[in-house]
Amino acid sequence: MSIDKLFNPETVAIIGASREEGKVGHTVLRNFVEGGFSGEVYAVNPKADKVLGKKCYDSIKDIPEKIDHAIISVPPKVANKVVEQAVKEEIPFVTLITAGYKEIGEKGEKREEELKEKLEGEDTRLLGPNCLGVWDAYSKVDTLFLPDYKLERPPKGSIAIISQSGSFGSSTLDKAAEIGIGVSRFVSYGNQADITETDLLEWLAEDEETEAIAAYIEGVKDGRKFYEKAKELAEEKPIIVFKAGKSESGSDAASSHTGSLAGSYQVYQGAFKQSGVVEAGDVEEFFDITRELAYENPPEGNKVAVITNGGGYGVSAADHIDESDLEVAEFTEETKEKLKDILPDYGSPNNPIDVIGDADAERYEKALEIVSEDPNVDMLMPIVLLQTITMDSGIVEVLKEFNNELDKPLAASMVGGDYTNLHLQNLEHNQVPTFRTPKRAVKALEGLYQYKERNK
């Protein structure tokens, strides 16, 4: 089944479109009315004539047009009834935001069973319940009931995020907006009464706007199916997973959070590895590795060249590389000779290269050029300290051009405050993966290398 109408519907209906500001249905309706969605929007609320300028219908069946995607946020007691109507109207996609299903225990489990029965054998596909739903940067479908002053929407881009946890998902979206990372689609899928993470992976793998898929998972619905699909898909498009519920306490917490059986982490870890999926260790790595994989090509090998104007960071970067699956590249004699020509007398032509604190963007560029041509170098890791007198904004242009022309992957890093972060965002907007610490750049390159190794 095509992904099209979930993410790119021509008509949507918001059922439970409350008049009251702050209510879920009200916020969702406003997202569609004010957020740039170009299709038709219908509001359903039997108690109101109009909400946000939209005529309200008494029920789905009164809407004069065929609906592609219905978003339901009504109280749990009536939610299944409303889904039943949507099924009857043959609406292809329903997002059921309403909570109060299997995540609340026995009573909810019964409700979820009933929900599943209503969907069985029907054409309607359901996302949720107990979810935030879909945000799409291109079509502007936005079922997130979180106000945009609190949760900024990121720019259009090539990263898809799917999340079993609403809070995890939405905060990562907010974080993406802050850093300026472009996102294609976002899905918080909740209890997976119908649509599972595997369905979403399958759809997003075909999606032309998406270059990499990042998934937060507590427990997958059907392990075997997930493994097989991931194996098939990861070769084509990077999949990055942050698995929560790895430890005993975490696993206990997961079962009361999403009702997931988090299962043995060893089994997951093995499955990720064999299926070509790359794992992230926390929420920062989740982003770091994902954008590295979205922006950069896989490396030939694991040898990294470090170029810095801050010697201390060169030293600690070498430590971080040694602690990872990567290696500090050994330069050829030719490279060393060339480096000697451009560095001050006391500069060292060994890796990590310290271009010295008085380097300007030009010297930095020359060093980058020289090492990028070294056959022993598979990846580049420029660490730029913008606090020095001589290093200026010119370095941003250097890194941009360099990243565009270079086949070898790159992960830049910059450590500092507001002035530094402005440059960092500029680079990020231009798809030069740039991290706030060298360690994070190493982790991102390691993820890229693991992706290549696991999918050859």
Next chain:
Amino acid sequence: MSIDKLFNPETVAIIGASREEGKVGHTVLRNFVEGGFSGEVYAVNPKADKVLGKKCYDSIKDIPEKIDHAIISVPPKVANKVVEQAVKEEIPFVTLITAGYKEIGEKGEKREEELKEKLEGEDTRLLGPNCLGVWDAYSKVDTLFLPDYKLERPPKGSIAIISQSGSFGSSTLDKAAEIGIGVSRFVSYGNQADITETDLLEWLAEDEETEAIAAYIEGVKDGRKFYEKAKELAEEKPIIVFKAGKSESGSDAASSHTGSLAGSYQVYQGAFKQSGVVEAGDVEEFFDITRELAYENPPEGNKVAVITNGGGYGVSAADHIDESDLEVAEFTEETKEKLKDILPDYGSPNNPIDVIGDADAERYEKALEIVSEDPNVDMLMPIVLLQTITMDSGIVEVLKEFNNELDKPLAASMVGGDYTNLHLQNLEHNQVPTFRTPKRAVKALEGLYQYKERNK
């Protein structure tokens, strides 16, 4: 010898006070003239009459007053000569910014030997060479030759930073300013021709404005002395170390960076542990652990209570805790009963507590109060997601008050974009340690626990 005149001089002289903007001596002079330093400032430059409105003297000996702290930034060829003059004038403290000493190889090593000879047996103490020198939040001594639009100076506070690497040190200062972390003193000490990291530790341990000392170290000058002093001092005041040059490649890089023999990391690691020093794994942890130790009291034990309105983060926090030296606390039956009263039916009274996505600041506060009284809980870890409709700025007041009244240490975390970060900075300004991810909060609490364990 007292620390006073290095950090808090009544008179300073800037030798090499260039007319040219962008030059080191010019920037340093401007820092003193425009930066709020309340003592007398003298400029030395035989080629100029006035720089930045200050009369220029031909040499140190022409200055009519006794100088407490001379800052020298002249070319390496004449630097030793100038130091000799300062010694002759019995200036108690000299900061020698000039580079071109042992870090550049043979020629520089000779120069450094000569420098040491000039200091031998004299009262003058020298910081450097090849350093940024001192920044003091209280006295406004500022020898950093980095412009303040590039390197923001942080607010006054209780953390002292000492760094063998200028770039590492200055970028952390810049980062502190960005987050709003208060700093007392900063020292980039370079080659340690005279004043060593151990001297600085000793001084800062006595400093009333300093609550915790963070040190970036590649190789210590005198291992035995460092170990003994650290052991003596760490009991009184937390010392946090980020050691670079741990691995083979890192150690090689360190020797060409600061000419340090980085030495066996195993030896360092053992010495840190036994002397009560806490280690940070990278530049972010360096800050995270330091401010946790500066702001919070050590815990009684290692049991953590996690309270969150974002269930997914509760799950992953439990994982991070299980991976650390800490444990997820098991609540008493009394606590569980009390939690049941304030949580929705489907909320779980187990740790991590999910107060559910519809929680407001009030429900959150009640949960915090209940678990903080549980005798099985040693530390609190609130994870707040501000993206939800019901969670508002009220949570900032809750956490502030809570942190003030509570004996048990706390490490908050918030994940998000600009809106979230504003609240995070507000908390940080009020000395509530607040981190950008739950994993970083766990690492900070672990550092606090390790400090307690290593110093009992």
